[in-house]
Amino acid sequence: MxxxxxxxxxxxxxxxxxxxxxxxxxxxxxxxxxxxxxxxxxxxxxxxxxxxxxxxxxxxxxxxxxxxxxxxxxxxxxxxxxxxxxxxxxxxxxxxxxxxxxxxxxxxxxxxxxxxxxxxxxxxxxxxxxxxxxxxxxxxxxxxxxxxxxxxxxxxxxxxxxxxxxxxxxxRPQAVKACLFGLRSDADLAPAVEAIRTAMGTLGGLVGGINLMNQRRVLSMTAPDQMKGLSEAELRELGRKHRVDAWTGFATLYGTRRTLKAAQAELKALLGPVGRRMLFVSPGRARMLHGIASRLPIGGLARLTGTLNSSLQLVDGEPNETALPLAYSLGTPAPKNQPMDPARDGCGLLWYAPLVPMRGQDVVDFVGMASAITPDFGIEPLITLTTQGGSLFDSTVPLRFDRSSADAVAQAHACYDALFQAGRERGWLPYRFGIDSMKWLASAEPDDAQLNRRIRENLDPAGILSPGRYAEQGPETPVGVLYTQAGAARAGSGEIQEISSGSTT
CATH class of the missing domain: 3.30.465.10 (Uridine Diphospho-n-acetylenolpyruvylglucosamine Reductase; domain 3)
Incomplete structure (x- = not known):
């Protein structure tokens, strides 16, 4: 190397x-x-x-x-x-x-x-x-x-x-449980955030994390084929049909059986006043429920329990593809008999992932902002909030688009930029940046003594390694020269074989 x-x-x-x-x-x-x-x-x-x-x-x-x-x-x-x-x-x-x-x-x-x-x-x-x-x-x-x-x-x-x-x-703990609960309406969001912050501070390491997903986000997993072009009234009706509330909470608990029994009671006491249909389920029970549902002639039940089962596998440390169908949910055919690869298969997806303080009004304001901006660009506001410790959420908002359409690609990027600018005005900034959003780093307040730049200039004065990655870009090497030189270098050293064109799909 x-x-x-x-x-x-x-x-x-x-x-x-x-x-x-x-x-x-x-x-x-x-x-x-x-x-x-x-x-x-x-x-x-x-x-x-x-x-x-x-x-x-x-x-x-x-x-x-x-x-x-x-x-x-x-x-x-x-x-x-x-x-x-x-x-x-x-x-x-x-x-x-x-x-x-x-x-x-x-x-x-x-x-x-x-x-x-x-x-x-x-x-x-x-x-x-x-x-x-x-x-x-x-x-x-x-x-x-x-x-x-x-x-x-x-x-x-x-x-x-x-x-x-x-x-x-x-x-691996002795016991693992997930807690699922619903919020009847957006009006319950602020008090739920306050309760979650208290739960995170009270239960400490017994809670792995807590997710809040809006109705559109959950239905995009449980009924993706029915989600296109819905009015708000039709969305609420679809939610009633699939028993999906305005918001769905998903918390994970880890510990011994005795500590989880106590933690379960604490979580129920804290979230019960704002949540409804609270359910505690272990990975084993989720597998059993899915096995039963798969044999029943009830539309959508097998899919719902399948998503729950796969989600419980994830929190139990078993990697799977349960979240990847989101990238295919606009109609890109998912592969059969091979792993999903959204890039290879032509899915269009950008993530807007800002950090939002864990205060009720902050979260309500953020959700209002994201829900107002995304439809202007033809994108559904699918919103998830995930706890990052006891004082902060990271929100993930997937911007899905048709990658075969130049207009849809442009709209998705414009949507990201609009979200970034609006969020920045409120102090909500992403915890990570994609390659197309690195440009925003150049808009940071200038600082002649910026440490990151000085370290880069010292370690890499020619700017050859990962240019533009969380940093300013150096002068570009002409592509023709680049590949000619790379080919010459590859011929001259066995180790240079690790330089590869890779897959840029």
Whole structure:
């Protein structure tokens, strides 16, 4: 890997590393600037180290959620995969570097990173100080290391190519339960937010996370074929038919059977006054309900229980594709007998994912803003709010569009820009940016002493690594020269074979 970057430096070839290229809705395998050669790391699929007692695992960039699940199952290891809705084929390392999250016990996946090895733009290798002093084991166990906390420099940055990462896994608990509840109307949203904030502060680590999904978001999963062109009255009627309230809450609980019994009672006391039809269900019970529903001639019930069963598998650390049909819900045919790949299959999807303070009025105002703006661009306001600790929500709003239509593509990007600008005026900004929204970083208040820029200029004066990724773009290398030089470099070094055109679909 070092040889790749040294050759790129010598020939001023701009390179853009990807792990698996399955960054759905944020750019997939596409670089954040033109004129780049993809450094495809997807074949680096080794699980380099695993401690079955302490639950720390060291992985390469191409190791996926599904691969780790199979590995842990084969080992009989009682630890959970840090699952997300992106599916089993996505990179663990890349998700953590992008500060991804889930609703398993360790919600913030970046916070589970304990150690990193990265190749810098000049080809040199960064390893933690503890590791270089001979403490490789404690380096894998202690995320703060010694001295400056340098691991954080490689999250959401182009400062180096991370070639291995150690993650602390959550131990599989004795019991797992999900709590489902409904909010009858939007008027219940503000008091529900206040109750959720209290629950997060009261129950601490027993709660993995809490989701709130609006009616449109839930129906897009349970009745996608009936969602097109509905008026508000028709939407409410469809909700009544499928027993989907104005908002649906989904909370996860982890612990021993005794602690979960107490936590369940606390959650019921806190959320019961604002929620209705509260249901507590374990993964095993969800499987049983789906098995029964699948044999009954009741329209939509099997789909509803199937979604519940798949969601419970996710919170139980079993990666699956339950969230991916969203990308296909405008009519793109989903593949049969092969994994879903929204980029390959031509799905149109952008994510707007702002951070919103966990206060009732803030959330109501945000929902009003998103619900008002998206229809102006022909996009349904599908809104999810996910707790990030006890004081903040991250909202995910999928902007779905027909990728075969240039007008629809333009409208989706215009919708994102309108949401970004309106949210920015209120202080609601995304926790991550896609390749097309990196442009907004240039609008930040200028600062001559900006540390990120100074570090980049020092480590990568030629600007060859991940140009434009959470940073200003340097001068573009002419594409013709770029590929000529890359070809010459590839012929001259075996290691340069890791530079690959990859898949940019």
């Amino acid at each position: 070092g040889a790749c970057l040294r050759i790129a430096q010598q020939h001023r070839v701009r390179v853009y590393p990807i792990s698996t290229g399955r960054n759905w809705g944020y750019g997939t395998a596409l670089p954040s600037a033109d004129g780049c050669v993809l450094l495809d790391l997807s074949q680096m699929r080794q699980i380099l180290d695993f401690d079955p007692v302490l639950g720390v695992v060291t992985v390469e960039p191409g190791v996926t959620q599904g691969q780790l699940a199979e590995f842990l199952k084969a080992k009989g290891a009682a630890f959970l995969v840090p699952t997300t809705g992106a599916g089993p084929s996505t990179s663990l390392l890349a998700n953590a570097l992008e500060r991804g999250y889930g609703i398993t016990p360790i919600v913030d996946h970046c916070s589970a990173v304990t150690d990193i090895e990265a190749v810098l733009p000049d080809g040199s290798v960064h390893r933690s100080l503890l590791s270089r002093l001979g403490g490789r084991e404690v380096a894998r166990l202690y995320r703060w290391n010694v001295g400056p906390h340098l691991n954080g420099l490689f999250a959401q940055s182009g400062l180096g190519v991370v070639t291995r990462m150690t993650l602390q896994l959550a131990r």
